[in-house]
Amino acid sequence: MARQMKDSGIEWIGDIPAQWQVIPHKYVMHKEKSICEHYKGEDIISLTMNGVIVRDLTAGGKMPTTFDGYQYVDPEDLLLCLFDIDVTPRCVGVVRNHGVTSPAYSCFKVHEGYHNAYAVGKVFEHLQEKKISTTIHTLLKLSRLPLKDPKTFENFDFTAIRGRDTDRLKSLPSLSAIYAHRNLAFIGPAGTGKTHLAQAFGYECCQRGIKTYFIKMSELRDKFTAARRAGREASVLNGLVRPSCLIIDEVGHCEFDKENTRLFFDLIDRRYNKEGVFNIVFTSNKNPSQWRSNFNEDDSLLCALDRIFDDATVFNIKGESFRGRNLETIALQTSRIKSPTSSENPLL
Missing domain, CATH: 3.40.50.300 (P-loop containing nucleotide triphosphate hydrolases)
Structure with a gap:
């Protein structure tokens, strides 16, 4: 049975499931930043292509000289990357662990009564994917x-x-x-x-x-x-x-x-x-x-x-051309017999 949909009333969102409500996000969550003045070994939380993860500090890669000044995050927080959106592969995720993360991220706390931060996060992911798909289509068209x-x-x-x-x-x-x-x-x-x-x-x-x-x-x-x-x-x-x-x-x-x-x-x-x-x-x-x-x-x-x-x-790049690899040459001959010349036909 096909899911019933309705107009959200918001052009860039489009249709939504009939049972959903459109509520301004300020009634569902608020932005909060609690700075870690002195890092004491807390888990480092990162927003990646695979969602929000605890970063392995032994794996190498680019690291800051200190984690002082990072911000605290808690389970069920929503992390949003609102900078470099054009080149950032993932912009939203749900935190699962206590820890600290880059102050460049925007951290949102979900209000009481909206305990399922995962569901809220999935809505943001859906909107993000829709925006990315539209952006890619536009870029390809203009390219x-x-x-x-x-x-x-x-x-x-x-x-x-x-x-x-x-x-x-x-x-x-x-x-x-x-x-x-x-x-x-x-x-x-x-x-x-x-x-x-x-x-x-x-x-x-x-x-x-x-x-x-x-x-x-x-x-x-x-x-x-x-x-x-x-x-x-x-x-x-x-x-x-x-x-x-x-x-x-x-x-x-x-x-x-x-x-x-x-x-x-x-x-x-x-x-x-x-x-x-x-x-x-x-x-x-x-x-x-x-x-x-x-x-x-x-x-x-x-x-x-x-x-x-x-x-x-x-x-x-040197070598033979890739073109013509699928070229098929077919030799044919008609069933008509070649007409004799005057020298070959004594009656002419």
Whole structure:
């Protein structure tokens, strides 16, 4: 039997089960922060992908120099991560142990009469997942990445790649490059998976809530040219600087005149000084040392290249093209007999 639903009356929540009530959260819980002035060995509570856990201090990893100044938490408290929401994989969880946690988290105490903090937490998780799903869909739509048959790391054939540094390639889904502000370049002949890897990186960024934009080099040239004619250079540059991950495909497939080369340098320069999480991903069938042949204004290009590869990882991919692996060639012949020529037919 299908569950009966009703309109919550709140646009971003949508429909809810018919028996539920919509109550402002201030009547259900309140925010509280009790600071631990002197840490005395209490459990360290962390909000993770697996919910709220007691952190193992012997496991290593990034640790503060002191836990003084952390806040106390109790069982049934709700922990919310309300900072860096775009890059935080989990934003809410229910505390199960007494301990201390980062003061950056928001701790909420559930009021008497609403003892099931787990149920309240599940509501928040549902709303969070709904928001994340909507955000991901919007980011993918704005990214210009293909949505019908997306190129992802899951459908890339890593088994076809050989070399001593294949682990570096397989580590791309961690997105460590963008968090380290490290540019990526995939260089190699046509059909070796360069664009697939670049788009897969962008797709994974969108899945993590990171704004991404994909553009071919010829489209970038046309975009610059149109902007110059309309006097919109600043607006276009702002739009290309804004995404955290900018993917420029097929560098070297077209030529840039002097003005477009200067705009390209401005783009690279502004992204080089960008704050937060960011990088640029390039694909090309030409070695970067050959890119200058497609640009004019050498001084600007050299400055741009210097900034691109100041902190970058270049994957040189060699080998046969992946394309055509499913090509099937069928040889056929008609049943008609070749007509004889005049020399072969004595009656003609």
